[in-house]
Amino acid sequence: MTAPSFGVMHDFSQRLPLTTPSADYYAECLDLVVTAERAGFDAVWMSEHHGRADGFAPSPLVSAAAIAARTSRIRIGTNVVLLPLHHPLQVAENGAVVHAFSGGRLVLGLGQGYSPHEFGLFGVQRTGRTERFEEGIEIIRRAWRDGRTGYDGRHFSLPDGPFSPQPPQDAPIYVGAVAPAAVERAVRLADGMLTYVTAEEDLYGRYDTYAAALAKAGRRADTFPFVWTSVAHVAGSADEAWAEAGPALAYLEDQLRIARGEEKPITVNDLERADFLVGSPAEVAQRLLAIRERAPFDHFAFWGRLPGLSVEQATRATELFAAEVIPAVRGD
Structure with a gap:
């Protein structure tokens, strides 16, 4: 089994109420990406959401271009661009420009989106989004591969x-997937799969679905990466790690609660510490090793700065994870 690679995620969101001007917060997070590259992380990932009061970044490819200018080695991924909210040719162009600035380091991760609020914000119908998503991927692939814009489909006629500019011929496209039908779609259309999950048992189910979809499509796991994105935080002790990460995790869970339309707020006291990869480096490394025996992920990425963490806390956690967790999991 090949050793996994590791990445950090940044969405540039702050825990409400906002206390740092956006320009300053973005600058701090860019510095953290540089720290992650120097520490030895393999990739950085940016997300996309819209209409959020907490500053959640809406433009991952713009962020990717900024990161390309500040780094030289680390892979730069989107997790994910909500493709049905954009014209696919524009996404193809923006992605190609990031490739040009970064020397071909972009991993274009795409998703079809789910939030009625976001679709309504852009005046886009949710119905038919799967077909538009599939056509959009085909448009991007053709443009990147052939250097031509022509396309004639049900939803797009170009x-x-x-x-131009054309990215490298092997420029990868990954697809975010959770439900079985979405996983099969990812295996059919993409070069790798992205999935976000915190609970270990849920991860095992998703990995089994991924493995079954690969077998059905006649594809191999060693040529189709399984990228697991989640939450992780390390500090000198388990109690210190939880004291730093707990309020941030409660905030993230509460945002999901709001999105589901549920009324009861979620606090730190509602969380089960065992559900999260939070602890000392040795504890987190051991858990990752055990998880990988059951679900041999190819890449693991986690929040490089949980909402509410100071720059100093995020920097220490990033450097500690790189120095002690990654070598232990890789067997260095």
């Missing part, structure tokens, strides 16, 4: 013409 006149033929030149497309």
Whole structure:
């Protein structure tokens, strides 16, 4: 089994109420990405959501270009661009520009979206989004591969013409997937799969679905990466790690509660510490090793700065994870 790679995620969100101007907060997070690259992380991932009061970044490819200018080695991924909210040719162009700035380091992660609020915000119908998503991926692939814009489909009809700049021919496209049908779609259309899950038992189910979809499609796990994104935080002791991460995790869970329309707020006291990869480096490494025996993920990425963490806390956690957790899991 090949050793896994590791990444950090940044969505540039703050825990409400906002206390740091956006320009300062973005600058701090960019510095944290540079720290992650120097520490030895393999990738950085940006998410996309809209209409959020906490500053959740709505433009992952813009963030990717900024990161490309500040780094030289680390892979830069989107997790994910909500493709049905955008014109696919524009996404193809923006992604190609990031490839040009970064020397081909972009991993374009795409998802079809789910939030009625976000679709309504852009005046886009949710119905038919799966078909538009699939056509959009085909448009991006054709433009990148052939250097042409022409396409004739049910939802998009594009006149033929030149497309530039062209990214590398092996420029990867990953797809975010959770439900079985989405996993099968990812295996059929993409070069790798992204999934977000915190509970270990849920991860095992999703990995089994991924493995079954690969077998059904005649594809191999060693050529189709399984990227697991989640929450992790390390500090000198388990209690210190939880004291730093607990309020941030409660905030994240409460945001999901709001999205579901539930009324009762979620606090730290409602969380089960065992449900999260939070602890000392040795504890987190042991858990990752045990998890990988059951679900051999190819890449693991986690929040590089949980909402509410100071720059100092996030920096220490990033460097400690790189120095002690990654070597232990890789067997270095």
